[in-house]
Amino acid sequence: MEQRTVRGGPGPHDAPGSADPPGQRHAADARRRIPRTDDLLRDPRLAAAADRLGAHRVKAAVRQAQERARAGGIPPERVPQHALDLLPGTASGLRPVINATGVLLHTNLGRAPLSAAARRAVREAAGPTDVELDLTTGLRARRGRSTLAALRARVPAAGAAHVVNNGAAALVLAATALAAGREIVVSRGEMVEIGDGFRLPDLLVSTGARLREVGTTNRTTPADYAAVTGPDTGFLLKVHPSNFRITGFTRSAEVADLTGLGVPVVVDIGSGLLAPHPALPEEPDAATQLRAGAALVTASGDKLLGGPQCGLLLGREDLVHALARHPLARALRVDKLTLAALEATLTGPPTPTARALTAGPAGLRARADRLAAALAADGIDVRPVGSTATVGGGGAPGVTLPSAAISLPEPYAAALRTGRTPVVGRLEAGRCLLDLRAVPAEDDDRLAEAVRSALTGAEGPTA
Known part of the structure; x- marks a missing residue:
């Protein structure tokens, strides 16, 4: 019997589906060329990424790249590279900027960038360290002892030093340990908002202390402090106004004017300048405030000091010791990575800041x-x-x-x-x-x- 071929129909050697329009055949062929997931995960570059970022994240990027190729957004040959391009540089969601x-x-970019020395110190401290162990005796040792010694060396006027997890925490610890249930005397002109809606009065009142405001927004004298200081006073507080300046008809009391009133003077210098800086002649620094008679200075470590986020407490040995032994100090303590970065900042070369x-x-x-x-x-x-x-x-x-x-x-x-x-x-x-x-x-x-x-x-x- 004679065989007859129908025009346009598939011949005996045509693949199934070859009757599809050319564009559809091309798309189908392209989809068949998309690499399989297991083959992609064996790609040395993606395998290395899995070791660095985790297999789950790499597999998700691979599937996203495959879907992009199925939709015609990239050629199949681009799938491995596109998967790599979708992956972040690190396992953290934070991106270097x-x-x-x-x-x-x-502040939105993390404040001070760490020095190369501090970054190396953090990497070295990431594993087991002697953070609370004396390797010579095998006994428990004081946490952060070398960091605290480095801080004391940078500020010889301080009798002792302690470190907590940020500048606000330093002030909270001081208020809790020295003035809970008592009064903190502070100038109205220094009742500042420290950023992101956090207001100094709210912060201090949360510790159980009572605020006693003195003076006016633009003028506060030593006599204003003296008039309210008494047995119920925990301490007198001086606060660097931080993000603003008041000019014109102004006056503020200096630390030296307040030291004879019989209660500690606590100074929050804020920006973490440890000693005077020629480029910033009006910026308060820890050494100058301590020499003027401040009993305690609090500051941030991730500002002008150029170190990691932390809070510094510097001052009289008895006060710093009382703060360090307060139960709240445990909740505010810093980890070994912060201690390592801070010490390298204090002892190493000039910081990027x-x-x-x-x-x-x-x-x-x-x-x-x-x-x-x-x-x-x-x-x-x-x-x-x-x-x-x-x-x-x-x-x-x-x-x-x-x-x-x-x-x-x-x-x-x-x-x-x-x-x-x-x-x-x-x-x-x-x-x-x-x-x-x-x-x-x-x-x-x-x-x-x-x-x-x-x-x-x-x-x-x-x-």
């Missing part, structure tokens, strides 16, 4: 010129400009620092912020400024590469 805002201690604070304007401008020239050669609309930086973190309110920046079109702000290496700048006069004072010089190449990577999203392809 280049701080080009011109604010040295940016210290270098940024003292960077010369001429050097900053030269860096801006070099970056702008290199990026302009790639067709980017960029120019070097003068800029003004600030300390931030509640330190040195009103102080400005001459700086330099590179200026880019405004759309770069969002493109850089959401890039693979996030860069946070600031908008000014319709341009995105990347201020270099808080950017270490060794990060200039990373900054330039981030700008190049953001080019397409910010300006579109160049001709």
Whole structure:
């Protein structure tokens, strides 16, 4: 019997489905080329990522890449690389950021960046350490003893030192141990809000102390303190006003004016400056306040000191010992990683914060010129400009620092912020400024590469 072939129908050697339109056949073929999950997980690059980030996270990225390929968003050959691109650099959700805002201690960016010495110390302390063990005797030892010795060495005027988990905690511990059920005398002009809605009066009252406000917003004299100080006074409190300044018809009592009233004087200097700094002549420091007669100074470690987040307590040995032995101290203590980072900050080379604070304007401008020239050669609309930086973190309110920046079109702000290496700048006069004072010089190449990577999203392809 004669066989007849129907025009357009499948021939004897056609694969099933070959009657589909060419576009559908191509899509089906592409889907069949998508690598299997188990094959992808054996890719050395993804296997290494699983060791670093965890198998569950890598598998999720693989499946997301496969789905993208099934939808036609990427060719099957791109699946392994796309999965890698979806993975974060670390197992933490925190992403490293280049701080080009011109604010040295940016609270939203974690304030002070740790020095290389402090970062190494943290890595070394991540495993078992002798944090509370004397290796010579095999007996329990004082927690953080070498860190406390380093802190005392930096502030010889302090009879003793203690460390808690942040600056507010230092003040809470002092109020709880010295004034619970008693009065804390404080000037009305120093009843500040310390950030994110936390107000000093609420913080202190939560400890069980009562506040006795004296003076007015702009003028408080030593006589105002003397008039209310008595047997029910736990201590007199002096607070650095942090983020604001009052100028004009003003007066405030100095520590030396208050030391003869028969009760401890506690000074919250806030920003963590341990000794006077020539660039910040009006910023209070721990050494000066202790020499003036302060019984106790509290401060933050992650501001001008340039260390990890922690709270410092420096002062009379009997007071510091009482605070360190208070039951609340256990709840506020710092971990071994903070102790390691703080000690390395105190004993190591200048911190990134210290270098940024003292960077010369001429050097900053030269860096801006070099970056702008290199990026302009790639067709980017960029120019070097003068800029003004600030300390931030509640330190040195009103102080400005001459700086330099590179200026880019405004759309770069969002493109850089959401890039693979996030860069946070600031908008000014319709341009995105990347201020270099808080950017270490060794990060200039990373900054330039981030700008190049953001080019397409910010300006579109160049001709």
